């Protein structure tokens with residue numbers, strides 16, 4: 001078994017957390033390639049090292065005072081090194097980092113040092129080889145990730161390395177400049193390494209016992225999803241559910257490698273398996289519920305609209321010209337609705353309305369704002385009759401008015417539009433009818 005194991009910031013925030021991680025890695029010989037994040041928060045009031053690095057760099061590169069925050073960063077690593085009793089001194093690394101900060105080397109370099117240093121500490125602690133991600137993960141001159149080149153170089157490099165630590169979150173451009181992925185990007189590094197070594201499993205260790213059926217800020221203590229497909233995850237992540245970086249599924253998905261989300265603080269929990277496909281029936285008819293507030297509906301009415309060839313295209317072109325992407329487009333006989341993100345739309349609203357008038361001469365264009373979209377996602381819906389019926393009766397019981405319904409042709413999800421103010425109650429009602437009732 002070859003496993004890639006990625007540990008998030010909270011799993012590596014202190015010496016105590018590092019020890020848990022060490023125990024986890026040593027418990028399974030297959031855990032051969034380790035991707036660390038930078039030290040995260042030790043408690044809710046603490047700061048992430050990545051954020052401290054950004055702040056330190058911003059001060060140092062503009063001639064401001066940065067020594068205090070640099071000291072704090074050094075202390076974070078000092079506490080870990082001392083707590084683990086390691087014979088390791090990062091002084092010369094910090095000297096070089098300080099020099100580069102003052103020179104104004106770049107924010108990406110600054111942020112990446114959190115993972116870089118944590119990688120050195122982790123490699124020393126485990127007795128694994130340290131491989132600088134800058135040598136194996138590549139970006140082009142525009143900063144786009146070069147997946148194929150990286151895959152080739154990385155698999156050649158790791159072919160003869162039994163066990164290694166590769167810091168997450170960054171790589172380099174061809175001129176040697178450091179470039180990071182977007183925030184949370186160590187998840188992506190783990191996935192890239194898993195693909196390169198043809199891993200049997202990519203374990204992503206964090207501080208929750210898997211992907212939850214819905215947002216714990218809305219439903220208290222929601223159930224954990226045991227198995228979810230990449231597609232379901234994509235739908236839920238798109239609608240705002242977050243555990244894993246959005247781009248992390250793409251590299252492993254190409255190889256059909258499953259991802260297992262695990263909890264460093266509760267290693268006995270099985271967590272969530274993210275897979276290409278599965279015959280396993282989900283525990284409930286639905287897999288998850290996610291949603292977002294802040295949408296606006298543009299309702300267009302025109303008699304005989306349906307007979308007009310090119311009507312939809314002309315309308316969508318207006319949005320395209322204004323640089324607005326649309327989320328959903330439910331339509332009726334003589335009506336068509338375009339759902340957009342309100343904050344993206346607000347600045348352009350008058351120009352869009354005028355554009356629609358010019359393009360298709362509608363009878364009316366009306367706006368409805370402050371809407372929320374909720375995605376009810378589940379591969380189990382295909383085989384089950386009455387899912388939509390149950391959702392709508394649950395919402396009716398909760399006295400929630402449904403503004404829009406959109407079921408994708410894959411029957412993998414049903415999107416429901418409600419007023420922003422009904423958002424939380426709607427999610428609770430749907431959760432109760434599927435999860436509580438089916439428990």
Ligand code: ASP
Nearest residue numbers: 037050169183184185186
């Ligand atoms: N340390 C980086 C961040 O805070 C990357 C990561 O943790 O994945 O975003």
